[in-house]
Amino acid sequence: MLTFQCPYCGVQACETELAAGGEAHLKRFGPGSSDEDFEGYLFLRPNVKGVHFERWRHAMGCGKWFLAARCTATLEVFGTYPAQTTEPPPEIIAAIKARRPDWSLS
Amino acid sequence: MSEGRVSALGGAQSQGLVNIRDIGLQGMVSLRADLAQAAKAVEQVTGVAMPAMRAITSGKACSVAWMSPDEVLILCDHAQADGMVTALSKALAGQHHLAVNVSDARALFGLSGPEGALRDVLSKITPADLTTLAPGEMRRTRLQQVAAAIWFETEAEARVICFRSVARYVFDLLAMSAHTSGAVGHH
Incomplete structure (x- = not known):
């Protein structure tokens, strides 16, 4: 079972208390962008096996959106952080690197 | 104000490993605001200090429960809920906030019994870790x-709040979990 600590209320919430919101840190290409850029924003996902940044909502709890870094293969959670973050914070990167030395943020 | 109003299940009761009852009419006021800024107003109106994260603090007439980083739920007498909303809106004038009387949109159940049985009955139907849930949280x-x-509330008395629309479901669920043939003796 996947368990995340909600960064807003500190609860150890299992995935059944949360709602998944897909990949995090997507860059939106808005008006004036090319069709290819918008298609990429809307549809194209790397679907990685390994370290993944995701959006989750504490639906059966405080109701807040947060972001999480986890491994899609082992379900290991590297950390959670507030949704008002445009890129993975340094401590999350450090936590991932400590467990996956050959991983890098691409 | 509360004349003619009834709680969701009209005081339903169930006996089992623990006793479950519909507590009846309970005033509840939901307040959304910047909690740090609203702390003074909440204390002034309710007489209860702003609770810390996930805490529920009780005073003479009211309890205040932390719901999320920008929301608290005030439990008070049912007849005083509307007055509470007015007082909060007045105390928070000029400050971005939302105070609503949600008394009749919620249901409140009381569970009483031995501590271990209470935690067992709840553990069977929730993923929350009941082992570490202390009174006041x-x-x-x-x-x-x-x-x-x-x-x-105490080691022998638990409270459950849910939406009124699912009150019957939650009551039946608790009653089934507390059925005398379902003792697990985990806690």
Whole structure:
């Protein structure tokens, strides 16, 4: 079972208390962008096996959106952080690197 | 104000491993605001200090429960809920906030019994860790399919809040979990 600590209320919430919101840190290409850029924003996902940044909502709890870094293969959670973050914070990167030395943020 | 009003299940009761009862009319006021800024107003109106994260603090007439970083739930006498909303809106004038009387949109259940049985009965229907839930902390979680909030008044008395629309479901769920043939003796 996947368990995340909600960064807003500190609860150890299992995935059944949360709602998944897909990949995090997507860059939106808005008006004036090319069709290819918008298609990429809307549809194209790397679907990685390994370290993944995701959006989750504490639906059966405080109701807040947060972001999480986890491994899609082992379900290991590297950390959670507030949704008002445009890129993975340094401590999350450090936590991932400590467990996956050959991983890098691409 | 409360004349003619009834609680969701009209004081329903169930006996089992623990006793479950519909507490009846309970005033509840939901307040959304910047909690740090609203702390003074809440204390002035309710007489209760702003609770810390996930805490529920009680005073003479009211309890205040921390719901999320920008929301508290005030439990008070049912007849005083509207007055509470007015007083809060007045105390928070000029400050971005929302105070609503949600008394009749929620249901409140009381569970009483031995501590171990209480924790067992709740553990069977929620993913929350009941082992570490101490009196004074409110845990928002789910009871099977629906959202609910759980806290312990004392070791032998627990409270459950859910939406009124799912009150019958939650009551039946608690009653089934507390069926005398379902003792697990885990806690």
